[in-house]
Structures are given as C-alpha cells and as structure tokens.
Amino acid sequence: MKSASNTANSTLLPEYAPNDVTAGIDWARDDHAACIVDGRGRKVATTMVEHTSSGLRDLVAVLGRHGVCEVAIERPDGPVVETLLAAGITVVVISPNQVKNLRSRYGSAGNKDDRFDAYVLADTLRTDRARLRPLVPDTEATVALRRTCRARKDLVAHRVAVANQLRAHLRNVLPCVVGLFAAIDSPIALTFLTRFDTQDKIDRLTVKRLADWLAKQGYSGKVDPAILHQRILDAPRGATGAHGTSQTPITAGYVALLRTLLAQIKELSTQINTQLDAHVDAHIFTSLPRSGRVRAARLLAEIGDCRAKFPTPESLTCLAGAAPSTRQSGRLRTVGFRWACDKQLRDAVVDFAGDSRRANPWAADLYNRAKARGHDHAHAVRILARAWLHIIWHCWQDGTAYDPEAHRALQRVLTQNRAA
Template structure:
C-alpha cells in the first residue's frame, strides 16, 4: 500500500467541465435537482421520484445538459450509487454546511428542497478549492460498515429493553433484579421464564435453586445459597392473580430480549466472517484490545480509501479527536469539535478508552491528561488522537501494529525499567 506521500491527489479541477455544476437535494420520496453555469445562473431544474424510473430520468436530465459534477448532502444510498455508476463526479456537502450557506443567498432560513439544490450546485461552483470528490469505499467495506452499525443499533435496543424490564420488575418481582450480573444474560432470562411470579420464586430453596442452576449449566461463581439469600433479602413482589397478570408483561420483555440477543449474536458471526475476508483486517485486529467487533467497527468507519485522509490530522479532525480552535483578535478559544463523523468518533473513543487496560503507554498518556486537569471524556479524546496517528501510519503503509516498533511505548517501558 502506498504511503501518504504517494497518495493520489484527490482534488477537483480548477473549473468544472462544460462550466456547469449540479446540486441534488436528496429526500425520501423525491429529489430536486438544479444546474447552474459558470456565473451562478440557473440553467435548469427538475424534481424526480425516488424510483428506478425517476433515477434514470435524473441521469437523462444531467446528461442532456452536459453535467459531470454533482453536489449532494449524503455520501451513500441508491442515488449516490446511481450517480457514481454513471461516471459522474460526486461531491458531498454536509447538511450543516448547507444550513449555514443558505444565508449567503439571502434566504430567510426556511427549508426548501429546490432552493437547497441551487445552494449545492452554486457551492460546488464557488468553493471548489476546499471540496473533494467522493471516492467510495469498496463493497466489502460498505457491507461491513452496515453490519457493524446494525449491530450497534440492536445493542442499543437491547439495553433499552433491559432497562424497561428492570423498571417493570422493580414493581412486580424485585427479587429478580440484581440476582445475576446482567439482566439480559442467558441465565437471567432463563430464570425469568421459569420463575416469573413471586409465588414461583417462593417455591425455591437453596437446594432447589442449586439443582435448577445445575440443569441450566450455570457457570457463575456465586454459591446457590448466596443467590437464595439475595432473593429472601429483596422486597416481595406481586402474588396471586395480580402476579399472574404481571407475568404476561414479564414474558413479553423476556421474549423481546431473547430475540435481540440472538440476532446480535447472528450479526456478530456475520461481522466476524466479513472481517476475516477483508484485506485490511490484519491492521485493525493487531491493535491492543481491538477484539473482533471493535476492530471491524474501526475498519468500517475509517474505510479503505487512503486518498480520503491524506494526513493524520485529516483523520483526527473527522473523528472529532482534534480540538476546534476559534480565534478573533486577541480572543482565542479551544473547544470540543462538534462537526465530525459521529459514528467514527464513537468507534475511536470506544477503542481508545479500553486500550488503557492493555497498553502501558496508553495508560500513562491518559493518566497524564487527567493530571493536567482534563475530565475522563477529554482525556480519552487526547489518547484517541495519539492512537489515530499510529493507526493512520499502519493503515497507509498496510502494516499491522507492532508494539516492538512503537517507539513511544518502548521509551516508556525503558523509563520504567530504568526507574525500577
């Protein structure tokens, strides 16, 4: 893999072909398109439906006017696939940028698809020096990204469902809350499926609980007598007819959690297979505490297009790990970077925070940030920025992370050895 110095220059030409640019305002059901000339004058506008016929009509509209460059607000989806397959140059302008750019044209701030299409087209005409054409990742990277994001959504739903079940149990069966480590674990769900009312829980004794746990293959280290004491210490739940009615709600939550847990595992197996087949897997799986899912998330969110990030700083800024500096006159403020790729930032922060447990250099880097007065979140972002520089070099040079070649780590280890 070529290093950054040999990366293809991913820039737009000084002037658009045929002196024409187009903007497309993407929507769920239809899309507004506008074409402007070199002076910013509207040449043509149209609206097409979000159907196969509508997308073909869009290509015909652009081709008829000789347009080869298009600005749009999102980097993926059927519209993007259609434009790229037709050989058009696609430039992504984020929705936040479009919102800020409306004021340039005297808009009152109201959202109008046709006006936004014009704003996109004219921005592509006037701001070419700072815009870059979209270079899509390979299909296997896109598929891995979608699988990782789908798993993240399922985990989010699982946590929400577990919280709802916990709140429900606090009212009708408090003994089941905190009995095992995780409420959505296999043993917890099995317990709730078998002992869903206070009357059934009352039947248990230490011996009966131990026998039931043995049949379930319970591998926990907590003695059944201790677990039974937790049941006795908890407030009593609903009994009789009321308890039986409430058990129906409990069963609904348990069934939902079973499904979410199973589907999450199914996706994790799929992610594992996709990761094994990816050409960049060796880079991300070599990172400390990366595991499989975490490595897949990092790979998927960073992507495989090296030209997208010509410098480490470009990667750290998009990941939200670099501070945002605002300066006016003598006033200079450094703050949190809100404008970033939220999915990428989440993946990077999750990785960096956990490396403190496996990498002594990372632990020291984080500790020194905390010593300087930064809170946990800020310290993790500082550590994430340092890791992203390392990841960028490994990624650009197609090399796995090697602790022996990590000079900062080796210097820290040597200093610790000398101090000892």
C-alpha cells in the same frame, strides 16, 4: 502504494467545472430536487424526480443532456449516490450543516426549500472548488462490513433499552430478580424469569431446589446457590396472587424480546467475523491492543479503505472529532469540543482508545497524564484517541500491522517503568 502527497493531489477537483456546468441535488425520502447552473451561477435547468428506478434514470438523463459531470449532494451513500457514480458522474458531498450556513449567502430568511438547497449545492460546487473534494467510495467489502457493524450497534442499543425496561418492570412486581444474577439480560436470568415469573413460585424455592435447578441449567456462575437464595430473601417481596399472575405476560414479553435481540446480535457478530476475515485490511486493525473482533471491525468500517479520503493524519483526527476546535478573535482564543464530525467514527475510535489503556502502558501513561492536568475522563480519552489515530493512519497508509516493538513512544515508557 501512493504517497500521502500524491494521494491528496489525485482527489482534487479540476480548476474549472467540465463543460462549465455544475449540479446540486437535494435528496429526500420520496423525491429529489436537482438544479444545474452555468459558470456564472445562472440556473440552466431545474427538475424534480421521484425516488424510483425510472426517476433516477430520468435524473441521469437530464444531467447528461446538459453535460453535467459533477454533482454536489448532502449525503455520501444511498441509491442516488450509487446511481450517479455508476453513470460516471463525480459526486461531491457537502454536509447539511454547511448547506444550512451557506443559505445566508443568498438571502437572510434562511428558509428551507428543496429547490433552493439544490441551487445552493450547485453554486457552492461552482465557487468553492478549491476546498471541496470528490467522493471516492470504499470497496463493497468495507461498505457491507460498515452496515453490519452499525446494525449490530443499533441492536445492542435496543437490547440495553429493553433490559432497562424489564428491570424497571421487575422493581415493581418481582424485585428479588433484579441483581440476582450478573446481568438482567443474561441467559440464566432470562431462563429464571421464564420458570419463576411470580413471587408465589419463587417462594417455593429452597437452597437445595435452587441448586438443583441451576445445575440442570448448566449454571456456570461463581456465586454459591445459598448466596443467591439469601439475595432472594433479602429483597422486597413482589406481587402475589392474582395481581402477580396478571403481570406475567408483561415479563414474558420483555424476556421474549430480549432473547430475540440476543440471538440476532450473536448472528450479526458471526457475520462480522466472517466479513472481517475476508477483508484485506483486517490485519491492521486486529493488531491494535484490545481491539478484539467487533471493535476492530468497527474501526476498519468507519475509517474505510479509501486512502485518498484521509491524505494526512490531521484530516482523520478532525473528521473523528478527536482534534479540538480552536476559535480566535483578536486576543480572545478558545479551544473547545469539536461538534462537527463523523459521529459513528468518533464513537468507534473513542471506544477503542478508552479500552486500550488497560493493555498498553503508553496509552495508560498518556491517559493518566491528561487526567493529572485536570481533564475529565471523556477529554482524556479524546486526547488518547488523537494520538492513536496518528499511529493507525500510518499503519493504514502503509498496510502494516501495529508492532509494539516498533512503537518508540511505547518502548520509552516500558524502559522508564523498568528503570523505576
């Protein structure tokens, strides 16, 4: 495997653009604006193409006629990027926030115009080559895993939202079911709501009838049926009679939607397991404490498998939003939250780091010391995430699993704990 320094050098752009031309593409949903500039920043050509297969072919043809080998664009994926890469064109990603700030170079109005943004992208690629890096895409296995993990995350968010809506609905029409079981979207809770969807039906339940029904459902909860029945009696009464019956379609709608979401989340979790098992880097991320399967898959998918993308641990921590943002002017120096980062990567890393402290004494010690210094929970977890990212980066670059025995900081904490 290449060293970090060699890897970093392999991702540098040449000092001068090939054929002395660069291009910028401002992508949109239906069409894309492209601009080509020469070595002095003069427009060579502009074009608009539709977001169709023929439109993308026309785009590649225009770029080819003008000898364009490098293109700047605002996003790292999608059909446009895939078409450019397939044509052998170097793609450089410049974020939308950067483009927004770069507009002031060319005028004070700051208006958004697709053709103008395409020019800004092309000219920035010409002038700022030393700080830009070409896009090196991840393998298809990583891209597929990333899309599956993000789809599952979206469905989980939908499930939480629908569960909250169901809970709010039940507080008005059937309060006794709220808090009856561990979770409102658990299988037993949804089955209960299917069978007992009105207060009148619930009123006919006795301790014995409830116990018999739970036994038929294979209820594995540790709460005695008598306690569950008492919860029903203690709760406010819900809607009865015709009014209660009129609310059952709403309850049934939420229940059906939650069942569908739970089934699809389970299906995607199975798919994630399969894709993770087939990935060459799976052993690195599954070796981390309390990484599990889905969490390990998310970390792998968001970090990717392109080692050249992160030549140093600092480059990874900055993109993940785990490194603080420092601002200094004269004697004034402030350190604040890093807003500009990869939000998906930060979410995956923070989720892992926050839970790792429950299984790793070093992580717990680092988190507790951060809390003792007065940091809140979120800040302490980011500090822990930054430390973990340095470890993950080294394991990732070397292709080795995390070994607690080789983690010297962990061993020092364990030694201190034994001495105490």
